[in-house]
Amino acid sequence: GDSVTxxxxxxTLSEEAFLTxxxxxxxxxxxxxxxxxxxxxxxxxxxxxxxxxxxxxxxxGFEATYRKETTSxxxxxxxxxxxxxxxxxxxxxxxxxxxxxxxxxxGTRLAVHP
Amino acid sequence: xxxxxxxxxxxxxxTGQSMTLQCAQxxxxxxxxxxxxxxxxxxxxxxxxVGAGITDQGEVPNGYNVSRSTTEDFPLRLLSAAPSxxxxxxCASSFSGTQGGKLFFGSGTQLSVL
Numbered sequence: 489g490d491s492v493t494x495x496x497x498x499x500t501l502s503e504e505a506f507l508t509x510x511x512x513x514x515x516x517x518x519x520x521x522x523x524x525x526x527x528x529x530x531x532x533x534x535x536x537x538x539x540x541x542x543x544x545x546x547x548x549g550f551e552a553t554y555r556k557e558t559t560s561x562x563x564x565x566x567x568x569x570x571x572x573x574x575x576x577x578x579x580x581x582x583x584x585x586x587x588x589x590x591x592x593x594x595g596t597r598l599a600v601h602p
Numbered sequence: 603x604x605x606x607x608x609x610x611x612x613x614x615x616x617t618g619q620s621m622t623l624q625c626a627q628x629x630x631x632x633x634x635x636x637x638x639x640x641x642x643x644x645x646x647x648x649x650x651x652v653g654a655g656i657t658d659q660g661e662v663p664n665g666y667n668v669s670r671s672t673t674e675d676f677p678l679r680l681l682s683a684a685p686s687x688x689x690x691x692x693c694a695s696s697f698s699g700t701q702g703g704k705l706f707f708g709s710g711t712q713l714s715v716l
Contacts, residue, residue, distance in 0.1 A: 592637075
């Protein structure tokens with residue numbers, strides 16, 4: 489079945505450093521791809537998404553580009569802040585029975601220090 | 603607007619006990635789902651529902667029951683708790699298939715089974 493693989497964490501960065509979190513996927517079709525973020529003590533929130541190849545999703549300074557040729561959707565940010573410390577989940581949508589279901593990766597914890 | 607509300611936030615059970623995790627949403631979403639979150643494994647789908655009276659199994663349904671008598675509520679029942687069910691449980695909802703996979707999550711229930 490479809491699956492998502494993320495780089496293991498934790499990722500520890502200093503404030504204003506460049507962030508990359510790798511995500512690759514396996515899917516039979518052409519799924520939509522997502523990044524969700526989970527702040528401490530909270531549920532997940534959608535950060536950005538891309539629905540077709542070469543689309544770039546962006547939000548709050550984060551970006552990710554849907555790369556069909558490498559089956560990847562890496563998350564990037566040019567200058568991280570302490571407030572970006574959270575767990576980041578890559579996910580893809582799987583169409584089943586007329587509805588979208590999300591398949592999540594294992595999550596990558598990001599810690600940003602001042 | 604409350605969004606997705608889960609209760610309780612924390613629960614400790616003894617092996618063999620039963621309990622119900624509550625989930626309610628006030629956004630008139632057709633689609634509701636339950637995930638469990640375990641370290642290193644991301645989120646795994648337990649059960650989901652595409653409308654009142656309709657439920658289906660996800661990736662890890664064993665040991666859990668669900669029902670959907672109203673659009674708003676989607677309780678998750680543990681029939682006979684086992685230590686392997688120690689996890690964080692998230693309820694999530696969405697408009698069915700119209701928002702491209704954007705799920706709205708509750709804040710989670712942390713369950714420990716001794």
